[in-house]
Amino acid sequence: MTDIAPTGRGALEKREARLAWGLLAPTLISVALVVLLPLAAIFWISFKPVELADLRVPEAEAYERLRGDIEAPGDSAEISYRLSNSSREVAVTGVTLRDTLPVGLEVQNIDPRCTLEGRELFCDLGDFEPGHREQMRMDVVAAEDFTGPLPSLRDTPAEMVGSASSDLWNATFTLENFRTLFDGGQFWNVLGVTLFYTVFGTIGALVVGLFAALLLNKSFRGQGLLRGLYLFPYVAPVIAVAFTWVILLDPFSGSINALLVQMGVVNSPINFFGERPLALIMVTVFEIWRYFPLSFLFILARMQSIDTDMYEAADMDGASPFQQFWYLSMPQLLGILSVLFLLRFIWTFNKFDDIFLLTGGNAGTRTLTVNVYEQAFAVSNIGAGAAVAVVIFGCLILFALFFFRFVSREEGL
Amino acid sequence: MRAVRYGYVTGPLIGGLWGVVMAVVIAVVVSFATGAGLRPVLLPAFAFGAWLGLVWLPDGGRGMRARLALGGALAVVVLAVFWLFGLPLAGAAETGLGVMLVAWLLCAAAVLWPLLSMLRPLPFGVATRHEFEDAVIRFLTGFGYIFFTALVAIPFYVMVMTSLKSQQALLLNPLDFSLDLERGWGLFRSYFELFGQFNFGDYLLTSFFVSVMTVFITLLFSVPGAYAVARLRFRGRAAMGRSILLIYMVPMIVLALPIYIAFSMLELRNSLVGILMIYPVTTIPVALYMLQGYFRGLPAEVEEAGLMDGLSRLAVIWKITLPLSLPALASVSLYVFMIAWNEFLLAFMLLDDPSKFTLTRGVAMLNSSEIPRQHLMAGSVIATVPIMVIFLGLEKFMTKGLTAGSVKG
Numbered sequence: 001m002t003d004i005a006p007t008g009r010g011a012l013e014k015r016e017a018r019l020a021w022g023l024l025a026p027t028l029i030s031v032a033l034v035v036l037l038p039l040a041a042i043f044w045i046s047f048k049p050v051e052l053a054d055l056r057v058p059e060a061e062a063y064e065r066l067r068g069d070i071e072a073p074g075d076s077a078e079i080s081y082r083l084s085n086s087s088r089e090v091a092v093t094g095v096t097l098r099d100t101l102p103v104g105l106e107v108q109n110i111d112p113r114c115t116l117e118g119r120e121l122f123c124d125l126g127d128f129e130p131g132h133r134e135q136m137r138m139d140v141v142a143a144e145d146f147t148g149p150l151p152s153l154r155d156t157p158a159e160m161v162g163s164a165s166s167d168l169w170n171a172t173f174t175l176e177n178f179r180t181l182f183d184g185g186q187f188w189n190v191l192g193v194t195l196f197y198t199v200f201g202t203i204g205a206l207v208v209g210l211f212a213a214l215l216l217n218k219s220f221r222g223q224g225l226l227r228g229l230y231l232f233p234y235v236a237p238v239i240a241v242a243f244t245w246v247i248l249l250d251p252f253s254g255s256i257n258a259l260l261v262q263m264g265v266v267n268s269p270i271n272f273f274g275e276r277p278l279a280l281i282m283v284t285v286f287e288i289w290r291y292f293p294l295s296f297l298f299i300l301a302r303m304q305s306i307d308t309d310m311y312e313a314a315d316m317d318g319a320s321p322f323q324q325f326w327y328l329s330m331p332q333l334l335g336i337l338s339v340l341f342l343l344r345f346i347w348t349f350n351k352f353d354d355i356f357l358l359t360g361g362n363a364g365t366r367t368l369t370v371n372v373y374e375q376a377f378a379v380s381n382i383g384a385g386a387a388v389a390v391v392i393f394g395c396l397i398l399f400a401l402f403f404f405r406f407v408s409r410e411e412g413l
Numbered sequence: 414m415r416a417v418r419y420g421y422v423t424g425p426l427i428g429g430l431w432g433v434v435m436a437v438v439i440a441v442v443v444s445f446a447t448g449a450g451l452r453p454v455l456l457p458a459f460a461f462g463a464w465l466g467l468v469w470l471p472d473g474g475r476g477m478r479a480r481l482a483l484g485g486a487l488a489v490v491v492l493a494v495f496w497l498f499g500l501p502l503a504g505a506a507e508t509g510l511g512v513m514l515v516a517w518l519l520c521a522a523a524v525l526w527p528l529l530s531m532l533r534p535l536p537f538g539v540a541t542r543h544e545f546e547d548a549v550i551r552f553l554t555g556f557g558y559i560f561f562t563a564l565v566a567i568p569f570y571v572m573v574m575t576s577l578k579s580q581q582a583l584l585l586n587p588l589d590f591s592l593d594l595e596r597g598w599g600l601f602r603s604y605f606e607l608f609g610q611f612n613f614g615d616y617l618l619t620s621f622f623v624s625v626m627t628v629f630i631t632l633l634f635s636v637p638g639a640y641a642v643a644r645l646r647f648r649g650r651a652a653m654g655r656s657i658l659l660i661y662m663v664p665m666i667v668l669a670l671p672i673y674i675a676f677s678m679l680e681l682r683n684s685l686v687g688i689l690m691i692y693p694v695t696t697i698p699v700a701l702y703m704l705q706g707y708f709r710g711l712p713a714e715v716e717e718a719g720l721m722d723g724l725s726r727l728a729v730i731w732k733i734t735l736p737l738s739l740p741a742l743a744s745v746s747l748y749v750f751m752i753a754w755n756e757f758l759l760a761f762m763l764l765d766d767p768s769k770f771t772l773t774r775g776v777a778m779l780n781s782s783e784i785p786r787q788h789l790m791a792g793s794v795i796a797t798v799p800i801m802v803i804f805l806g807l808e809k810f811m812t813k814g815l816t817a818g819s820v821k822g
Contacts, residue, residue, distance in 0.1 A: 013646070016645050016646060016647065017645070017646070017647035017648065019641070019645060019726055020641040020642075020645035020646075020647040020650075021641075021647065023637035023638055023640060023641040023645075024637070024638045024641050024642070024653070026633075026634045026637070026638070027634050027635065027637075027638040027697055027701060030634060030693070030694050030697065031660060031694060031697065031698070033694075034668070034672070034690070034691055034694035034695075035660055035663060035668060035694065037671075038667075038668045038670075038671035038672055038675075039663070039667070039668070039671075041671035041674070041675070042667060042668075042670060042671050045670075045671065045674075055674060055677055055678070057678070168674075211557060211561075212557075212561055214557075215554060215557040215558065215561065224808070226558075226562070227812075228804070228805055228808055229562065229565055229566065230561060230565055231804070231812070231815070232565050232569060232801070233565060233568075234815070235751065235800060235801065235804045235811075236569075236755075236797045236800065236801065237754065237755040237757070237772075237773055237776075237793075237796045237797060237800065238755060238757055239755075239757050239773045239776050239777060239793070239796065240572065240776065240792075240793035240794070240796050240797045241568060241572075241793075243776070243780060243789055243790070243793055244568045244569075244571060244572040244790065244793060245568060247571070247575060247786055247789070247790065248567075248568060248571050253583055253584050253587045254587060255445075255571060255587045255588055255590075257587070258586075258587040258588045259441065259444065259588060262444070262450055262451075262452060262505070262588065263437075263440065263452050263453065264452060289564065294815070297812065297815055297816055298816060301816055318543070320542045320543050320546045321543070321546045321547060321550050322546050322550075346662050347662075349664075350662070350664030350665075350666070352664070352665070352666040352758060353757050353758055356758075357757075369664060369666045372666050372667070372670065373666065376670055382670065382674070385670055386670060386671075389666070389667040389670060392664060392666075392667055393663070393667055396662060396663065396664070399662075400659055400662060404655065
């Protein structure tokens with residue numbers, strides 16, 4: 001950046017700065033709400049023993065009913081409230097009930113916890129124990145001026161208010177989630193799988209992309225068409241291509257297995273996404289397949305900006321094609337290759353959809369991101385899932401620090 | 414290294430390898446097209462290619478007669494290999510002779526034709542390093558085109574063809590992707606069923622609505638922000654540029670968990686409003702980053718002239734900057750549209766109600782053992798075709814968008 005923040009404190013500078021922040025405000029607010037707030041939340045949850053079921057906040061419930069017929073003045077009936085606490089584990093405290101009684105009814109006896117002012121009923125019901133249930137009854141009689149028909153009780157639903165301490169909000173913090181996460185060899189296994197996937201997926205996508213770029217770095221008819229075709233894997237929805245691969249490689253009716261058996265390469269079909277080391281390799285191959293178009297695109301763009309005079313001069317000096325590639329092209333491509341490596345490394349590390357759709361994290365393909373989902377939804381331990389997410393975020397901060405130290409000197413990103 | 418740099422060594426070697434490659438390719442192509450069982454036989458394929466590689470070497474000073482004698486002698490060897498091991502392509506018992514003949518002819522042509530061009534730089538005798546590498550590169554190039562095209566095209570071909578077949582036909586012969594044209598419109602049965610019984614028409618509309626709205630909201634937020642970062646001077650501008658990049662590195666799965674919790678509590682799950690609150694925020698940082706780069710490249714003088722003429726900053730953005738950056742806006746819009754259209758994770762976590770599904774969520778629903786797989790593939794085709802049409806139609810803008818923002822995803 002050529003110009004830096006103004007040092008002057010003049011009115012003009014102040015106005016410009018105010019305008020800038022004003023223009024940025026919508027972005028900043030939305031990002032704060034959807035990125036920073038959840039990030040803070042994930043740290044909070046990771047120290048909490050919360051399960052998926054705990055998300056439903058316990059509350060006091062009332063079910064009101066009228067027993068008996070009221071058709072003429074003097075008829076009597078009973079209004080009953082069935083009261084309960086929806087949770088079997090947590091108490092609801094300070095429960096109150098508010099209701100409006102229908103016109104034309106006179107209350108005969110009232111529960112001692114309640115008061116009636118006009119038609120407004122108010123009851124202070126105290127605390128409900130976990131799993132608490134009771135019936136509260138009132139006898140009513142139709143008043144002298146009752147003409148009917150009686151409006152339904154449900155027209156004025158009873159309002160229940162009470163507060164329950166959810167594990168999500170109280171002040172108990174525990175390191176339990178992290179302890180179980182790091183306990184046992186499973187975490188290191190997951191980390192190993194993640195690193196294998198990330199390192200080989202990134203390098204593979206770069207190398208394959210480099211080959212594809214070399215292939216198309218000349219002009220011929222149909223070059224644009226091929227370039228478009230080679231970008232397909234990245235442009236298509238992941239869900240479509242992932243399911244296609246699953247069906248293509250299916251051990252029972254997949255075409256690839258049929259082809260391999262038919263050609264005599266294997267004797268019996270291979271379960272590509274179901275066997276232990278193979279599934280991880282296949283998932284990595286899928287990652288390479290899906291993301292080589294990106295490195296291909298970047299590398300090709302860089303190649304086409306290299307001055308051709310250089311190659312002509314090298315040709316005159318008798319350099320062979322391989323020498324030209326190694327000594328002339330590669331040094332020019334190193335910058336873009338390293339930037340691509342860093343960015344793709346981070347993005348592959350963050351990848352979730354692909355593995356989730358291909359194997360669901362089974363057969364030794366559980367990476368950190370899949371582990372978040374697995375813990376939070378399959379095991380329904382949200383706290384544990386959040387703890388994994390915190391670990392991912394920690395790794396990310398490390399990468400980002402490295403990235404900014406390294407890349408800001410490189411391509412000026 | 415020098416030892417192999419004789420035309421009569423390199424030529425047959427390249428020819429033999431090419432023969433093997435082509436035998437495999439033809440076997441796969443014919444199998445996929447007709448369902449016939451075909452198998453490449455590697456040794457005869459190599460021998461055949463090697464023989465052609467020798468015979469078709471350009472004249473390197475040797476007399477015609479000597480070459481004919483050599484070629485003829487070796488032809489006997491090749492025929493002996495054929496007699497011992499069979500032809501380069503072998504068929505299964507039920508494969509008809511007609512199919513085999515076509516396959517053999519195709520294979521012979523596919524080996525011969527490209528070899529002519531591959532061996533052109535190679536002399537019969539000693540080759541210079543340049544000539545040798547040239548021939549090797551021509552071979553690798555030919556191989557590369559086939560390899561990459563197969564790699565990309567096969568999954569898409571299988572996706573489309575599977576969607577047109579019936580479950581029984583697929584189980585009977587997984588290699589058979591030929592179309593039974595007698596079925597007429599019946600070929601598209603799974604599509605009719607998806608649109609008729611599975612509400613895919615609604616999902617298509619929902620996906621379009623969500624993607625277009627995401628593009629719109631993203632531009633609304635990111636254009637002013639990008640302009641501020643690119644043009645205006647204020648304290649914290651450099652830090653802002655970096656934070657944008659940093660935010661766009663935060664993985665979605667980390668955010669998805671708290672968002673799921675919050676949406677459950679606020680009852681925003683199963684609502685498109687909820688989806689539209691999240692999708693744009695995942696794309697705003699990318700769009701902002703792409704646009705600010707472009708805005709910075711625009712000449713500031715035009716805008717300053719506008720300011721001099723009494724336009725306000727906002728009017729300058731609206732009347733000068735935006736018209737000048739239409740190509741960039743198109744690229745960004747297409748890229749954002751693609752992200753929103755292909756998004757799967759959030760739709761999967763936040764939408765449970767089949768009446769509110771986006772297309773990707775709808776396809777995920779088809780992944781069940783009770784639904785035949787041609788429906789799953791038909792759903793995949795429905796999800797893929799619109800984005801492919803847009804991509805191929807507006808390739809120039811799309812590739813610009815990809816190169817500018819595609820480190821994401």
